[in-house]
Amino acid sequence: MRTHATQAIYDLAREHAEVLALTADSREGALARMAVEMPTRAIEYGIAEANMVASAAGLASCGKIPFVYTRTNFLVMRAYEFIRNDVCAARLPVKLVASSTGLAAYSMGLTHHGTEDLTLLRSLPDMVVMTASSPLEAGLAVKAMYALEGPAYLRVEGNGEKELYEPGYVFTPGRATLLRQGRDASIIASGGILTEALEAAELLQAQLGMDVRVINMHTVKPIDRDCILECARDTGAILTLEEHSVYGGLGGAVAEVLAGNGQGTAFAMTGLTGFCTDCGRTRQDLRERTGLSARHIAQRLQSLVKSAR
Amino acid sequence: MTAQELKAAAQRLRLTILKMFYQSKTGHMAPALSCLDILTVLYLGGIVRGQKEWSPDRDRVILSKGHACAALYAVLAEAGLFPPGELMSFYHTGSRLHGHPCRELPGIEIGTGSLGHGLCFATGTALAAKIDRKEYRTFAIIGDGESQEGSIWEAALFASNHGLDKLIAILDYNGLQAGFRTPIEPVADKWRAFGWDIAEVDGHDHGALLDLFTKLPTDGGRPVMIIARTVKGKGFSCMENHPDWHSRAPKSEELELCCAEAGTSVRELESI
Secondary structure, three states: OHHHHHHHHHHHHHHOOOEEEEEOOOOOOHHHHHHHHOOOOEEEOOOOHHHHHHHHHHHHHOOOEEEEEEEHHHHHOOOHHHHHHHHHOOOOOOEEEEEOEEOOOOOOOHHHOEOOHHHHHHOOOOOEEEEOOOHHHHHHHHHHHHHOOOOEEEEOOOOOOOOOOOOOOOOOOOOOEEEEOOOOEEEEEOOOOHHHHHHHHHHHHHHHOOOEEEEEOOEEEOOOHHHHHHHHHHHOEEEEEEEEEOOOOHHHHHHHHHHHHOOOOEEEEEEEOOOOOOOOOOHHHHHHHOOOOHHHHHHHHHHHHHHHO | OOHHHHHHHHHHHHHHHHHHHHHHOOOOHHHHHHHHHHHHHHHHOOOOOOOOOOOOOOOEEEEOOHHHHHHHHHHHHHOOOOOHHHHHHOOOOOOOOOOOOOOOOOOOOOOOOOOOOHHHHHHHHHHHHHHOOOOOOEEEEEEOHHHHOHHHHHHHHHHHHOOOOOEEEEEEEOOEOOOOEOOOOOHHHHHHHOOOEEEEEEOOOHHHHHHHHHOOOOOOOOOEEEEEEOOOOOOOOOOOOOHHHOOOOOOHHHHHHHHHHOOOOHHHHHOO
C-alpha cells in the first residue's frame, strides 16, 4: 500500500501546484522521485514530527495542501497535540498519511506497532479517519483526501498487501464497500486484515454452510451508519475486526451506532486487547499469535451466532 | 507613528490592559505587559503589513506564548482589526477574546496557548512564502519559559536548515516563568549554534525596536532571532519581576496603586 499511496501523492503533486509532500526521514517510493523532480514541494523535516505537523498547518493556512507521510506512531502519537490544536481546531486541509499501521511492521517490535491511532484520531472533531485495505484502495483514498475540504487521516499499512478490487473500483469516503454478500452474520472490518475476514467467511461457508457478509468499513469517521444498521437488520449478528486496539477504534465506532439503534443485534469486537509484545517473522505469524487470523475470526463468529440463538 | 508616539500609545494600552484585567479578575497580566511594547511597535509602527485588509500577502504574526494575549488584543483593536469596545469582553462567556487567542478573532493566524506550537506553525507560513517567492514575513513571539519545549528546537533546526530568512522570531526574554527563573542561558549562543542570525534589543525601548524592525534584513538566507530583554509586569511596580503575577489580575487596593503609578485614578480608568 505504501508504494501506491506515495505514488498517488506524487500524481496529485504533478496535477495540483498546491500539493506538497512532507516527510520525517520517511521519503520513500514516488516521494523520492518527487524530491528530485519537484524539490521545493517535497519537504524533508528530519526526525521531528511535532514541528512537521504544526508547520504543515502553517503551510495549509497559506493555501497549500500538505500530505504528511511517516510511520503511524511518530505521526499520530508524537505529534498528537499538534494535530489537535494546529490542524483540527483550525480546520486546515492537512492530509496525514500513516505507514506501518497495525502490525505491518511485524518484526520491528512494540514501538512500531500502530495500534491505537484510530482511537486517538476518531476523537478529534472535523478529522476524517480512513483505513486503506489494498494497494488500489490506498491510492484512491489518497486522491479522495485531496478532494475533502478539511483535515484527513489515512492508514496505509505496509507493502505487499493483497489486491481486493478490480480496476474501476469506486472509493467514496464515508460509504462502506460490500465485499461479500451474506445473510447469516456480518463481519465489519477495515484495512488489510479484510483478507482474513474474507477467508473466515469462506471457511464458515465450507464448514457450516454459513453465509457471511463482509463489509469494508474503510472510513471509520464519519462512519457509514446506514450500512451498519442494514447489517444488523439483515444478518442479526455483527463481528468487527481490526488490526488495532479494540478500545475506541472501528469496533468502538460500530458499537456506538448499535448501542442506540442495534435492537439486540449479537455483537462482538475482534482486535488487540493489549500490547502486541511478540516479534513476528511474518505479519501472518503475529496475526496468529494475537488471535486475528481467519481461523480465530471464524471461531469467534461461530460462537457469536450460536450465543445469539 | 514615531518612537515617541509609540511610547505614548503603549502607555495608553497599558491602561486598557489594566482595565481588561480589572474586569476579567483573572488571566495572565504580567506576561502580557512584558511583550506589549514589542507588539505595539510591530503593529502601530507600520512594521506589519497587510493586516487590516487581511491580504494573502500580509505579514504573519503568531503569538506563540498565547497566554500573553491581552497585549495582542489591545494592540489589534488599536490597529483597527476589531472594535475596541470588544476588549472589555475579555474572559466573558461568548466572547471572542478567550484566555488564549482563538482563530475566530480577526488578526489571529492560529490559536495558541499550548507552548511550543506557534514557532512550528510559523515555519510553515515562512516556508510557504519561500515556495511562492513572496515577500511577506512571519513574526513569531515566543517566551523564554516556552523555550524549554523540545518542539521550539525542532523548529529552530528546521528553519535554519531550510534557510527561512523571512522568519523572525522574537524572544520575550523576561527571565521568569510561572514558578521560577527561566534557566536558558547562554540563550544567544544556543540560537546562533542552531544557525540563526541574532539581534539583541531592549524590549521596552520603542525607538530601538522600531529601528531594528525597520532595518531588519530578511534575505540573508538565515532566520532571525531577536532577543528582546523585557520585564515581566512592565509598568506596574507591584508586578514587575514578581513571579506571583504570572497568572493573576489586580485586586482593588492594587488597582489604586497601579492607577496612581500610571498617573490616573480608578475613576478615570473606568471611563476609558
